[in-house]
Amino acid sequence: MPELPEVEQAARTLGAQISGATFDGTVRVSWSRTIHDIPADTFGGLLAGATVTGWQRRAKWIVLPLSNGMTFVAHLRMTGRFAVLPRDEADDAQQRVAFGLTDGREVRFIDQRKFGRIRLLSAPELATLDADHGPEPFDPSLTPATWHATLQSTSRVIKTVLLDQSRIAGIGNIYADESLYRVSVHPLKPANTLSKKKATELLAAIRAVLRQAIENGGSTLRDYRDSYGAKGTQQDNFQAYGRTGQPCGRCGTAIEKITVGQRGTHFCPYCQKAPR
DNA sequence: AACGACACCTGGAGGC
DNA sequence: TGCCTCCAGGTGTCGT
Numbered sequence: 001m002p003e004l005p006e007v008e009q010a011a012r013t014l015g016a017q018i019s020g021a022t023f024d025g026t027v028r029v030s031w032s033r034t035i036h037d038i039p040a041d042t043f044g045g046l047l048a049g050a051t052v053t054g055w056q057r058r059a060k061w062i063v064l065p066l067s068n069g070m071t072f073v074a075h076l077r078m079t080g081r082f083a084v085l086p087r088d089e090a091d092d093a094q095q096r097v098a099f100g101l102t103d104g105r106e107v108r109f110i111d112q113r114k115f116g117r118i119r120l121l122s123a124p125e126l127a128t129l130d131a132d133h134g135p136e137p138f139d140p141s142l143t144p145a146t147w148h149a150t151l152q153s154t155s156r157v158i159k160t161v162l163l164d165q166s167r168i169a170g171i172g173n174i175y176a177d178e179s180l181y182r183v184s185v186h187p188l189k190p191a192n193t194l195s196k197k198k199a200t201e202l203l204a205a206i207r208a209v210l211r212q213a214i215e216n217g218g219s220t221l222r223d224y225r226d227s228y229g230a231k232g233t234q235q236d237n238f239q240a241y242g243r244t245g246q247p248c249g250r251c252g253t254a255i256e257k258i259t260v261g262q263r264g265t266h267f268c269p270y271c272q273k274a275p276r
Numbered sequence: 277a278a279c280g281a282c283a284c285c286t287g288g289a290g291g292c
Numbered sequence: 293t294g295c296c297t298c299c300a301g302g303t304g305t306c307g308t
Contacts, residue, residue: 003301076302079285115285160280222287223300262280264300
């Protein structure tokens with residue numbers, strides 16, 4: 001579910017609640033795969049006494065550096081979310097793991113579909129995580145020239161490339177559709193057929209779409225909540241995603257839905273001309 | 277090496 | 293009301 005803006009918001013709100021807090025080492029596990037099948041006591045042993053020193057986001061990972069040199073990382077996948085609650089608060093039915101803090105609170109991970117993952121990484125493992133991902137959309141080193149070169153390097157369709165985290169990090173199904181709609185590029189257009197001009201426009205559109213979503217606290221379709229439990233509002237601004245059959249805001253043509261790379265894909269068949 | 281298909285899960289929505 | 297099928301903010305793995 002969550003893409004860059006939602007993960008950014010989730011990380012920010014989680015960081016705001018637990019930066020400076022210390023894990024006491026207790027870990028209550030209801031679904032073991034959430035922590036990669038590492039036994040709860042092993043995970044807790046590594047976590048005990050570690051203080052959260054800040055928060056970051058890398059791609060769609062929430063990254064919490066710890067005072068012991070390790071890093072607590074979490075991927076929300078489709079339905080994951082965090083909540084920070086007093087220890088005596090009742091567990092949520094969809095809660096998968098709870099981590100105790102020394103101040104009497106717990107960091108709880110709630111995840112309907114059980115796809116989310118939480119790991120404790122050493123510095124080399126964190127470096128690997130970083131290396132496995134492409135540039136952040138807002139990284140100044142991602143320039144129109146490097147982006148165009150990335151697109152030129154593959155004949156895969158552009159929608160698929162936008163979703164490839166090793167090419168550019170953080171874009172998911174919603175913001176891929178929204179970005180392509182903005183620049184009137186058909187989702188099936190081969191990446192290496194975009195002109196330098198179009199590639200430049202697309203990069204700007206990606207940044208604009210993500211920036212607006214971040215400002216609105218992300219998008220909530222059904223499950224997404226930040227770590228305070230709040231929904232985002234960006235879903236009210238969608239121009240293509242989820243608007244199947246509704247009129248295009250530019251030309252009035254009904255938005256169409258097709259499948260690209262096994263993902264529902266929304267576009268305006270008039271504005272976004274099919275590749276030939 | 278790169279790409280597509282499928283697996284992993286639950287539950288809400290819509291059709292009959 | 294109940295059952296059944298389809299669908300969902302993602303990505304790791306496997307076969308071609």
